[in-house]
Amino acid sequence: MHKILIIADHRINRSPSQRYRFEQYLNYFNAQRFEWELSEIISEKDDKLFYSPGNYLQKAWILLKSIFIRLNDLQKAKDFDIIFIQREALLLGSSFFEKQFFKKRKVIFDFDDSIWLLDTSPENKKFEFLKNPDKTKINIAHAHCVIAGNSFLANYAKQFNPNTIVIPTTIDSDIHIPKPELRDKEKIVIGWSGSISTIKHFEIAIPALKEIQAKYPGKIEIQVIGQGSYAHPEINVVSKNWSSITEVNDLNHFDIGIMPLPNDEWVKGKCGLKGLSYMSCGIATVMSHVGVNPEIIEHGKNGYLAKTKEEWIDYLSLLIENSDLRHKIGLAGRDTVVKNYSVNANKVKYLEVLKSLIK
Numbered sequence: 001m002h003k004i005l006i007i008a009d010h011r012i013n014r015s016p017s018q019r020y021r022f023e024q025y026l027n028y029f030n031a032q033r034f035e036w037e038l039s040e041i042i043s044e045k046d047d048k049l050f051y052s053p054g055n056y057l058q059k060a061w062i063l064l065k066s067i068f069i070r071l072n073d074l075q076k077a078k079d080f081d082i083i084f085i086q087r088e089a090l091l092l093g094s095s096f097f098e099k100q101f102f103k104k105r106k107v108i109f110d111f112d113d114s115i116w117l118l119d120t121s122p123e124n125k126k127f128e129f130l131k132n133p134d135k136t137k138i139n140i141a142h143a144h145c146v147i148a149g150n151s152f153l154a155n156y157a158k159q160f161n162p163n164t165i166v167i168p169t170t171i172d173s174d175i176h177i178p179k180p181e182l183r184d185k186e187k188i189v190i191g192w193s194g195s196i197s198t199i200k201h202f203e204i205a206i207p208a209l210k211e212i213q214a215k216y217p218g219k220i221e222i223q224v225i226g227q228g229s230y231a232h233p234e235i236n237v238v239s240k241n242w243s244s245i246t247e248v249n250d251l252n253h254f255d256i257g258i259m260p261l262p263n264d265e266w267v268k269g270k271c272g273l274k275g276l277s278y279m280s281c282g283i284a285t286v287m288s289h290v291g292v293n294p295e296i297i298e299h300g301k302n303g304y305l306a307k308t309k310e311e312w313i314d315y316l317s318l319l320i321e322n323s324d325l326r327h328k329i330g331l332a333g334r335d336t337v338v339k340n341y342s343v344n345a346n347k348v349k350y351l352e353v354l355k356s357l358i359k
Contacts, residue, residue, distance in 0.1 A: 093132025
């Protein structure tokens, strides 16, 4: 039996990045004789303080505690075969722990965003000076294997570590399944799911959604899953809190899933998770023509790619007016996820990485 120490920010089932990057594989790792232990630096109690406005003294204490947690991890690293670091060991700008782990054991560094760019949550902007985006290339260099979420991220990583492979952010297609019986028979539901920190991306589509609601009066419902209190003055929105327990059922109320994004450097590192979660549930999906999305979507076959407001309106209108097309696109999207972006399709790649480091 081999042992993996997982270094991450959050507890199990708290962070989408962790959940869709490695948590879905943990039972499989166990079955393949790789025991794992997770060491997180933000407890459930600290979480509420850290991601809310203010509380600066408490936040400083949380950051200080995280250093002691990682010092303890260094002490016990000798008991493990592999150290798996997801994104970073600390929320601070130091690469000290990544370097030390590299000296002690085989290290995997996994990332799924353009984390060499600054993208601090609004609640913690005052702590942005503590970050050091350049540490990403140091962390990549101090790994025995790098796992990147898409080819754009992999190309960045290969500048500093040639032993880089792509394992996409994946969906458990045995859990994210179509439930068409949950869809409204009277209205067409256009839906978006995400954290409140990314609601700015949803709002890119508001000019198009405003025209869609006017074009189809009384026929369209727009749902936002993320924060139940969300509202916008220009469109009518039904908002819900996100929950891992209700997520699949909530998504299955959508007839059309949308993933609008800006065209910038940060977005090029995104791994298409929102769109993949819709597609796995058999939901017809429209995504911005940016980043990894054109690799996922074959336009007009398993989804649609929109560049302009007019294209968003055109493709949404096509799907609104044709239920057979929604069904056809949804089935093709589901098939794409199962074949290329599911846990089952990628778990052997993870196992090969683990075995190669043990050898």
